[in-house]
Amino acid sequence: MLALVVLAVPFGAGVASAVAPWRRWVGWLCTASIGAVLVCGVGLAVRVVHGPPVTAFGGVLRVDALSAFMVIVIGAIGVLATWQSVRYLDAELVAGRCSQRHASLYSMLVQGFVTAMLLAVVAGNVGVMWVAVEATTIITTFLVGHRRTRGSLEASWKYIAICSVGIAMAFLGTVLVYLAALHVGHHEHANLDWTSLMAVSHHLDPGVMRLAIALLVLGYGTKVGLAPMHSWLPDAHSQAPAPISALMSGVLLTVAFYALLRFKAIADGALGVALPRALLVAVGLLSLVVAASLLLSQRDYKRMLAYHSVEHMGLIALGAAAGTRLAIAAVLLHILGHGLAKGVLFLTSGEILLAEGTTEIAQVKALLARRPALGGVFAFGLVALLGLPPFSLFVSELNMVRAETQVGLGWAAAISLVCMAVIFGAVMSHGRHMLFGAGPDGEQVHKTPAIVTAPLIGALIGCAILGVLAWPLAGLLRAAAQVVAT
Amino acid sequence: MNGPAYASTLELMSGVILVCAVVTLWRRSLSAVVKALAIQGFALGAVALILGIRQHDAVLIVVACLVMASKGVVIPTLLGRVVASDPSSREATPIVNVPASLVGAAALTFLAYGATQPVVALIPTTAGRLVPLGFATLLIGFFSMVVRRKAISQIVGLLLVDNGIALVAFLATAGVPLLVELGASLDVLLAVVVLRVLAAQMWSKFGVLDLDQLRELRD
Numbered sequence: 001m002l003a004l005v006v007l008a009v010p011f012g013a014g015v016a017s018a019v020a021p022w023r024r025w026v027g028w029l030c031t032a033s034i035g036a037v038l039v040c041g042v043g044l045a046v047r048v049v050h051g052p053p054v055t056a057f058g059g060v061l062r063v064d065a066l067s068a069f070m071v072i073v074i075g076a077i078g079v080l081a082t083w084q085s086v087r088y089l090d091a092e093l094v095a096g097r098c099s100q101r102h103a104s105l106y107s108m109l110v111q112g113f114v115t116a117m118l119l120a121v122v123a124g125n126v127g128v129m130w131v132a133v134e135a136t137t138i139i140t141t142f143l144v145g146h147r148r149t150r151g152s153l154e155a156s157w158k159y160i161a162i163c164s165v166g167i168a169m170a171f172l173g174t175v176l177v178y179l180a181a182l183h184v185g186h187h188e189h190a191n192l193d194w195t196s197l198m199a200v201s202h203h204l205d206p207g208v209m210r211l212a213i214a215l216l217v218l219g220y221g222t223k224v225g226l227a228p229m230h231s232w233l234p235d236a237h238s239q240a241p242a243p244i245s246a247l248m249s250g251v252l253l254t255v256a257f258y259a260l261l262r263f264k265a266i267a268d269g270a271l272g273v274a275l276p277r278a279l280l281v282a283v284g285l286l287s288l289v290v291a292a293s294l295l296l297s298q299r300d301y302k303r304m305l306a307y308h309s310v311e312h313m314g315l316i317a318l319g320a321a322a323g324t325r326l327a328i329a330a331v332l333l334h335i336l337g338h339g340l341a342k343g344v345l346f347l348t349s350g351e352i353l354l355a356e357g358t359t360e361i362a363q364v365k366a367l368l369a370r371r372p373a374l375g376g377v378f379a380f381g382l383v384a385l386l387g388l389p390p391f392s393l394f395v396s397e398l399n400m401v402r403a404e405t406q407v408g409l410g411w412a413a414a415i416s417l418v419c420m421a422v423i424f425g426a427v428m429s430h431g432r433h434m435l436f437g438a439g440p441d442g443e444q445v446h447k448t449p450a451i452v453t454a455p456l457i458g459a460l461i462g463c464a465i466l467g468v469l470a471w472p473l474a475g476l477l478r479a480a481a482q483v484v485a486t
Numbered sequence: 487m488n489g490p491a492y493a494s495t496l497e498l499m500s501g502v503i504l505v506c507a508v509v510t511l512w513r514r515s516l517s518a519v520v521k522a523l524a525i526q527g528f529a530l531g532a533v534a535l536i537l538g539i540r541q542h543d544a545v546l547i548v549v550a551c552l553v554m555a556s557k558g559v560v561i562p563t564l565l566g567r568v569v570a571s572d573p574s575s576r577e578a579t580p581i582v583n584v585p586a587s588l589v590g591a592a593a594l595t596f597l598a599y600g601a602t603q604p605v606v607a608l609i610p611t612t613a614g615r616l617v618p619l620g621f622a623t624l625l626i627g628f629f630s631m632v633v634r635r636k637a638i639s640q641i642v643g644l645l646l647v648d649n650g651i652a653l654v655a656f657l658a659t660a661g662v663p664l665l666v667e668l669g670a671s672l673d674v675l676l677a678v679v680v681l682r683v684l685a686a687q688m689w690s691k692f693g694v695l696d697l698d699q700l701r702e703l704r705d
Contacts, residue, residue, distance in 0.1 A: 060665075125663075125666070127662055127663060127665070127666030127669070127670075128665065128666065128669065130666070130669075130670070131666065131669030131670060131672075131673060134670075134673040134677075135673060135676075137677070138673065138676045138677055138680055141680050141684070142680070145684070145687075148687075150691065150692075151703055153684065153687055153688060153691065153700075154700040154703055155703060156684055157637075157681075157684050157697070157700065158700075158703075160677060160680055160681060160684070161631070161640055161644065161681070164644055164677050165628065165631060165644060165647055168624075168644075168647050168648055168651055171651055171670060172624070172651045172654060174662075175651065175654060175655045175658065175659060175662060176605065176658075178659050178662055179605065179608065179609075179658045179659050180608075182659055183608055183609075191663060192662070192663060192666060205604065205608050207603070207604025207605075207607065207608070208604050208605055208608055210604070211601065211602075211604060211605065234703075235703045238703075239703070
């Protein structure tokens with residue numbers, strides 16, 4: 001029942017925003033609906049952390065600890081993004097860059113986008129999960145192109161063309177897994193439910209599964225933004241409106257990664273850990289190297305944040321490659337921490353763009369002196385994202401490296417640390433340029449309204465509390481890691 | 487449907503799908519390419535229909551009709567309108583020329599036979615032997631997305647990828663469960679509609695449908 005509410009509430013708000021003309025209260029209604037999702041996610045987590053999974057519609061929807069955790073991640077970042085959406089639409093309407101109708105369309109699509117992501121994580125059937133992930137691509141294409149400039153048109157085209165091919169590969173992988181399941185023996189029982197696939201995973205044909213897992217890593221890897229299929233990511237994330245970038249970078253990438261985690265568990269059973277691990281290490285390291293080399297010469301702060309996502313997805317892939325309980329718990333904590341920090345940074349960058357009118361790093365100077373609140377949030381966001389204590393990304397990165405060393409992937413962890421050091425240097429130097437220095441004489445200090453900064457500061461505090469105490473999620477992380485760990 | 491007739495019609499229809507994929511590489515006129523795509527859609531529906539009749543599977547027969555309607559009629563019509571609105575509807579300068587593309591298609595077909603060994607080994611039926619044709623269609627679609635620069639050619643490439651996967655799914659598993667099949671078809675249809683809308687926006691903004699015009703976002 002609760003699993004259904006999670007989907008119905010944001011969907012209902014989407015319908016409401018489609019029929020009602022856009023007003024501020026419609027925007028707040030959408031935010032409230034995502035808040036309700038967050039509350040339901042917590043409710044689900046409390047139920048499944050010690051109990052059996054919650055199911056609905058004969059297993060089409062199935063929520064275990066891992067799903068509940070992802071619902072919480074989507075809810076938390078969704079609240080941030082829809083909160084700022086109200087302000088984004090206000091500003092666009094005032095500036096005359098978008099009409100009432102476009103504002104309604106935007107709200108409706110955001111709600112549809114969040115609903116599709118939620119469906120992907122609560123689906124018990126891997127086929128339905130695929131359909132939901134593909135639906136996110138279609139919905140977000142219009143959101144990427146919402147500003148209707150030449151650049152955003154180019155970004156949308158690249159995004160949907162590359163991601164559709166990627167996700168088609170993932171579908172082929174899913175079909176092959178189904179084929180392997182059909183040939184296990186009891187034909188009539190074969191279906192695409194994750195639990196039944198897991199039950200027969202040790203008997204799946206290894207030859208077919210090898211092909212399937214390669215296609216799945218490549219296919220879902222495209223949506224995760226893992227190299228070599230990452231080229232759409234910096235364009236789409238830098239061209240989309242800030243709240244959309246926050247949702248895409250903060251959650252959508254990791255929802256696709258969640259799909260990969262589910263399939264990895266099946267492949268581990270069928271093939272042993274060696275092949276899935278090798279594939280994930282390869283794409284993970286490649287992503288880290290690509291991100292490090294392209295971040296050095298970045299001139300645009302939104303693209304800088306986008307490449308930073310490629311780095312973090314690479315780290316998560318390496319953590320998942322290790323695959324132990326410690327590793328998976330760290331990966332999940334990293335998913336939440338990265339989502340919060342990246343969400344905050346993209347939303348802040350949206351405010352900076354609104355205030356300064358440019359996305360060039362070189363054109364933005366002395367933010368801390370000129371816009372203390374905004375600059376402060378941006379600075380702390382960068383500190384969080386770079387994995388410094390007390391934020392949770394420090395803890396999760398440390399534990400991923402520990403887990404990798406334990407399973408003999410110490411060399412990969414070492415390479416990842418080198419890449420992280422390079423990225424640290426590059427981002428610090430870009431960030432220093434944007435934040436420090438004295439503003440021009442006679443310029444007033446600009447205030448940022450508290451309604452903008454409050455949720456962002458709240459998210460950063462949450463990220464810090466998670467980092468110091470792991471409270472209140474420690475039990476849920478342990479239970480969720482148990483679901484897919486080797 | 488008796489044994490030999492079943493086997494030979496299934497082989498014929500699967501063959502038609504691969505031939506249509508090659509035709510899209512061979513013909514430079516985009517309207518001819520869209521026609522080949524329509525024929526491919528019908529052949530794909532026919533494969534599902536033959537399998538459905540053979541296995542007395544009513545669901546698969548319904549799916550076959552849906553495939554023919556969407557991939558044989560709706561999608562080609564959508565694309566045909568865009569082609570008709572663009573007077574210079576030819577693939578002017580493909581990155582790889584036509585003879586080299588055809589050699590590439592042959593190489594990809596060999597690759598498909600190699601890569602699908604484990605799948606063919608698992609299904610010892612007529613349908614199983616034809617699975618490599620689906621993979622070959624998929625790889626040719628991938629190839630044409632990489633080497634073709636017209637917006638329409640890229641949509642065609644994506645559809646080839648999708649048809650190839652659908653062929654594999656029909657032959658190897660007699661179709662995925664109905665719910666997934668419907669969701670997947672709807673997603674593909676919507677993706678094509680979205681791409682078409684983007685192509686229309688491109689046309690109204692730049693007056694061309696050439697992806698080489700899109701060069702703003704660089705590092």
